[in-house]
Amino acid sequence: MALQITLFPNAGFCIGYAANHAVFDGKSIAMFMHSWASICKRDGESTLSRELTPIYDRTIVKDPSDLEKAYLNGWSADNGANDRSLEIRDMKAPPDAMLGTFQLTKANIESIKKWVEAKWKENHAEKQALIHPSTFAITSAYTWVCIIKTRKLTTEKVHLLFSVDCRARLEPPIPSTYFGNCVTGCIIDADTNKCMEEDGVAIAAWAIGEAIGGLDDGVLKGAKEYIPNLISRLKEGGLVSSIAGSPRFELYKTDFGWGRPSKVEMVSIDRSGAFYLSDSRDGNGGIEIGVVLKKHETEAFASLFASGLEYHQVHKS
Numbered sequence: 001m002a003l004q005i006t007l008f009p010n011a012g013f014c015i016g017y018a019a020n021h022a023v024f025d026g027k028s029i030a031m032f033m034h035s036w037a038s039i040c041k042r043d044g045e046s047t048l049s050r051e052l053t054p055i056y057d058r059t060i061v062k063d064p065s066d067l068e069k070a071y072l073n074g075w076s077a078d079n080g081a082n083d084r085s086l087e088i089r090d091m092k093a094p095p096d097a098m099l100g101t102f103q104l105t106k107a108n109i110e111s112i113k114k115w116v117e118a119k120w121k122e123n124h125a126e127k128q129a130l131i132h133p134s135t136f137a138i139t140s141a142y143t144w145v146c147i148i149k150t151r152k153l154t155t156e157k158v159h160l161l162f163s164v165d166c167r168a169r170l171e172p173p174i175p176s177t178y179f180g181n182c183v184t185g186c187i188i189d190a191d192t193n194k195c196m197e198e199d200g201v202a203i204a205a206w207a208i209g210e211a212i213g214g215l216d217d218g219v220l221k222g223a224k225e226y227i228p229n230l231i232s233r234l235k236e237g238g239l240v241s242s243i244a245g246s247p248r249f250e251l252y253k254t255d256f257g258w259g260r261p262s263k264v265e266m267v268s269i270d271r272s273g274a275f276y277l278s279d280s281r282d283g284n285g286g287i288e289i290g291v292v293l294k295k296h297e298t299e300a301f302a303s304l305f306a307s308g309l310e311y312h313q314v315h316k317s
Contacts, residue, residue, distance in 0.1 A: 065220070141208055143275055186215075
């Protein structure tokens with residue numbers, strides 16, 4: 001992990017950090033930042049509250065299926081003759097990339113959620129209730145579809161990747177303060193043309209909700225096939241979007257003693273191609289979304305994002 005503090009005279013300062021996921025996951029990084037802020041706010045008092053006290057014991061994570069070996073073999077096979085290299089993959093941002101921040105308010109999310117639920121009842125009258133129409137599913141689906149429409153894709157399929165915190169879902173569950181890596185991945189596949197239709201957000205939300213609901217059958221079910229499945233989709237050539245961050249990290253509550261941060265960003269998405277989700281600075285239940293696109297695409301995305309909210313406000317039920 002590397003830290004950098006940049007001072008802006010008469011304006012404030014910025015804390016930047018870079019971390020390698022081989023060491024810890026996003027939840028652990030967020031917990032580190034909250035712990036550091038807590039110590040600073042209390043004038044160096046190093047005693048941490050229970051919810052910020054890290055647990056480092058690796059033995060509490062059981063791996064009877066030997067996922068560690070399966071994942072290492074999967075990535076090694078993908079690297080080919082370079083499988084023993086310790087070099088970090090060289091990922092560069094496009095020269096004309098722009099990072100934009102967009103926001104869904106709590107009211108926006110509720111409007112889209114009601115519309116998605118209405119569409120489900122309209123198209124699945126005889127089937128089970130809509131699975132998991134969560135804030136995460138709604139926000140992710142709305143952003144993903146706006147990106148798909150912005151890019152005007154011609155490929156048959158599009159894919160979405162996101163991480164799932166396994167701590168509370170393992171059998172037996174492990175403490176939420178476990179410090180390290182304890183995540184698995186979900187891969188969503190969708191028809192490109194259907195995502196670009198009027199009901200595209202609903203279709204995407206149903207797919208995400210179904211994947212999240214399926215975790216109840218075992219969060220690591222099928223985990224051995226995750227790396228091969230991911231690599232095969234990357235090689236297909238279609239758009240593979242991913243989600244970074246989480247509103248549950250509550251980074252806008254990171255208070256070093258001077259109040260909430262003015263802005264939280266994940267700048268690495270300019271290289272990874274992911275979009276970023278965070279809690280909202282005003283703390284009203286909204287979600288901030290970071291997206292990196294080319295300049296002309298950013299303008300198109302902003303237009304789609306705004307017009308979509310107007311549509312869902314009118315057609316929410």
